[in-house]
Amino acid sequence: MKKIYSNADDALAETLFDGMTIAVGGFGLCGIPENLITAISRTGVKNLIVASNNAGVDDFGLGELLATKQIAKMISSYVGENAEFMRQYLSGELEIEFNPQGTLAERMRAGGAGIAGFYTKTGVGTVIAEGKEHKDFNGQTHILETGLVADLALVKAWKADGFGNLIYRKTARNFNPLVATCGKICIAEVEEIVADGALIPDAIHTPSIYVHRLIKGKHEKRIEQRTVIN
Amino acid sequence: MKKIYSNADDALAETLFDGMTIAVGGFGLCGIPENLITAISRTGVKNLIVASNNAGVDDFGLGELLATKQIAKMISSYVGENAEFMRQYLSGELEIEFNPQGTLAERMRAGGAGIAGFYTKTGVGTVIAEGKEHKDFNGQTHILETGLVADLALVKAWKADGFGNLIYRKTARNFNPLVATCGKICIAEVEEIVADGALIPDAIHTPSIYVHRLIKGKHEKRIEQRTVIN
Amino acid sequence: MTWDRNQMAERAAKELKDGMYVNLGIGIPTLVSNYIPDGVDVTLQSENGMLGMGPFPTDETIDADLINAGKQTITELDRTAYFDSADSFAMIRGGKINMAILGAMEVSETGDLANWMIPNKLIKGMGGAMDLVAGVGRVVVIMDHVNKKGEAKLLKSCTLPLTGKNVVDRIITNYGVFDVVKDGLKVIELADNVSRDDLAAITQANLV
Amino acid sequence: MTWDRNQMAERAAKELKDGMYVNLGIGIPTLVSNYIPDGVDVTLQSENGMLGMGPFPTDETIDADLINAGKQTITELDRTAYFDSADSFAMIRGGKINMAILGAMEVSETGDLANWMIPNKLIKGMGGAMDLVAGVGRVVVIMDHVNKKGEAKLLKSCTLPLTGKNVVDRIITNYGVFDVVKDGLKVIELADNVSRDDLAAITQANLV
Numbered sequence A, B: 001m002k003k004i005y006s007n008a009d010d011a012l013a014e015t016l017f018d019g020m021t022i023a024v025g026g027f028g029l030c031g032i033p034e035n036l037i038t039a040i041s042r043t044g045v046k047n048l049i050v051a052s053n054n055a056g057v058d059d060f061g062l063g064e065l066l067a068t069k070q071i072a073k074m075i076s077s078y079v080g081e082n083a084e085f086m087r088q089y090l091s092g093e094l095e096i097e098f099n100p101q102g103t104l105a106e107r108m109r110a111g112g113a114g115i116a117g118f119y120t121k122t123g124v125g126t127v128i129a130e131g132k133e134h135k136d137f138n139g140q141t142h143i144l145e146t147g148l149v150a151d152l153a154l155v156k157a158w159k160a161d162g163f164g165n166l167i168y169r170k171t172a173r174n175f176n177p178l179v180a181t182c183g184k185i186c187i188a189e190v191e192e193i194v195a196d197g198a199l200i201p202d203a204i205h206t207p208s209i210y211v212h213r214l215i216k217g218k219h220e221k222r223i224e225q226r227t228v229i230n
Numbered sequence C, D: 001m002t003w004d005r006n007q008m009a010e011r012a013a014k015e016l017k018d019g020m021y022v023n024l025g026i027g028i029p030t031l032v033s034n035y036i037p038d039g040v041d042v043t044l045q046s047e048n049g050m051l052g053m054g055p056f057p058t059d060e061t062i063d064a065d066l067i068n069a070g071k072q073t074i075t076e077l078d079r080t081a082y083f084d085s086a087d088s089f090a091m092i093r094g095g096k097i098n099m100a101i102l103g104a105m106e107v108s109e110t111g112d113l114a115n116w117m118i119p120n121k122l123i124k125g126m127g128g129a130m131d132l133v134a135g136v137g138r139v140v141v142i143m144d145h146v147n148k149k150g151e152a153k154l155l156k157s158c159t160l161p162l163t164g165k166n167v168v169d170r171i172i173t174n175y176g177v178f179d180v181v182k183d184g185l186k187v188i189e190l191a192d193n194v195s196r197d198d199l200a201a202i203t204q205a206n207l208v
Helices: A008-012 A034-043 A063-067 A083-090 A101-113 A176-182 B008-012 B034-043 B063-067 B083-090 B101-113 B176-182 C005-013 C028-035 C085-093 C129-135 C196-202 D005-013 D028-035 D085-093 D129-135 D196-202
Strands: A021-024 A048-051 A071-076 A095-098 A117-120 A134-137 A140-146 A150-160 A183-193 A213-216 B021-024 B048-051 B071-076 B095-098 B117-120 B134-137 B140-146 B150-160 B183-193 B213-216 C021-024 C043-046 C050-053 C076-082 C099-103 C106-108 C138-142 C170-172 C176-181 C184-190 D021-024 D043-046 D050-053 D076-082 D099-103 D106-108 D138-142 D170-172 D176-181 D184-190
Touching (some): A008 A034, A008 A213, A034 A063, A034 A150, A063 A083, A101 A176, A101 C085, A101 D085, A101 D129, B008 B183, B034 B063, B034 B150, B101 B117, B101 C085, C005 C170, C021 C028, C028 C138, D005 D138, D005 D170, D028 D138
Parallel strands (some): A021 A048, A071 A095, A150 A183, B021 B048, B021 B150, B183 B213, C021 C099, D021 D043, D021 D099, D099 D138
Antiparallel strands (some): A117 A140, A117 B117, A134 A140, C043 C050, C170 C176, D043 D050
């Protein structure tokens, strides 16, 4: 029942294997599981399929696993911030499956929620629809998208209690709650582990049932586009 | 932009028509929009199709609209608490479409989220699956369920701000957030309207975009099964 | 010799393992929470939107906003989280709940379950039962071995409308414990002084 | 004579009506928030999970956990609510966002939009653009009328991979405002001293 691990390496023990699918939370560099990603780069696990909205930047976030060439395929909506990604993709070392951002989010939710497939208008008439089943509802064409289930889910939250209940902060929430649901195993890294009962039950974003392992991490929280008014 | 109305009758003005579909939040008598239901009973609107997990009890909740025979059809998962319901159903005055509870909740979410249909294992091999499209995913049979969109959604929340952001309390949340999303118009009744900015942005359950009209109600909050330890 | 309601609940409680997330149905299954073994930490889900269900309240702590799926007033614990009905059934349908313990009217030897409807008689609705049996990792049923007329409720195939097909893993009756296996129901355990011959007369399903 | 970036943004801001929920794309559309007319209250959605987006922060209030869809640091308002990415796109896909104002590479006379990819050249991904054009109530595009080589970007049909088919309602270019109607693009408004003859030379789409 004890879910708290002392560090990212311990938390990852016996969860990794070559060729596995890992879902990773975060939007850009906001709300990414920094500590777990770095720990994976130390393990040497390879041929990973990574489902994550973005691919980090060259030296941070998932960029760390691109640098070590541990990723064989990305399932993402936008990878524009990463030059190394482009290089590997154009040289054929890396495969990419683009999903529209909302479709990716919904596929993760569906995978976690036991919804095998769902119909959406997103992507109808585009390359995204090619090869997918089309079906009309109320006179409008929809395409069938499938639920996404990962072998492992890595998320970053703000606070956790010892049971694994999580809350996120501001836009660092993003994909994390969905990622947490779609993994067969979910590991969460948080900024603070609070006393049991200290989280408000009405305000918990990810209930403990989704979280199998938990660590307190140290977070750089790098800002990608620092924009201020003068 | 002003969403706050002075009472339930005003809030319902020009939203009702005979034969319309109304989605109503609540589980049993917990978290039901008492004031709005009572106000509808005063309007005389009829032939309503009501999507709600339960049908209230004889003299409270949706039971009020059954007593006035304003409901032609219920879409529910469980109606066992209501004797008048049974009487009308057995005499052929009332139609019932049973949906499994999770399917009903997901249909409301899907309707609100622009998901026209989804595949679930729930109900496969039962009467629920009859006439529905079957499809195998990963060797398991699923059935196609459709998104549910209502002409009007009625919800009960705990607190709102003036923008229409809502938070719910404990298990009174239940179907309410889903009902709020699936209505073309959504009216919310709350126990308290707080100052703008007084709700914690990370803890809002229903963002303001879903709520078109808002009233502060007086709530009896009747308990259906009072159970205590001695 | 046969088990009473509380003994069935006590036997069912032995199914619970430390760390499990469990959904208990209405009726006898609710009693299971009284017998959770020492050292076994279990989190109860209530499908109306709660994980970490506590015991019934006192008169002083009763709260109309806090009920279980049977509409009974309950309490929260320090682990409690609330969520909406779609999230609740996402958890159920997504296989996150380790076990459901449910009542039954009939079970077939292939694990079909009927527990929601008697045509022209009981038409209250299935509530969350169809979602639970389709989604939960392991489905344990608690039921009387025979009906009030003494007729078998463990059948070759169910006569009542199904809640789910091939969904039951284990059955606990007042006579014993049975697993749904390839060729029928396997006898796992019998109540004191119950023999397999006793079972033969009151069981239609093939016993292996 | 033609409009500059800020004038295009100012013109686009006139599309906003009181009480609207609006999503602004990256680039010129972001500038629209500088020109929201007095008395018009608009709530901005950021598809990474926020409703009620405020202006950029100061050095003192900057927060790494608070960014917009362009990954820029922003601030919150007293109306702000945060949610996850599935809930964000549920809002978008479900038609709750009244208007999206987006950039474009090409638009066809039937309202097809291409704004995410140039084969073998720009392969960053579509982000949320496909979801937005498929789900939002009204799609307004802001774009230069011609490309850097002076070639038309309002076309009979798009040459680049589509973001969506029949999705654009209104186009605002540096030359004027155009609506997608049955037989082509209807001229709604022209920049000062721009004539329909000027347009003919730089527009491939049928103008009506």
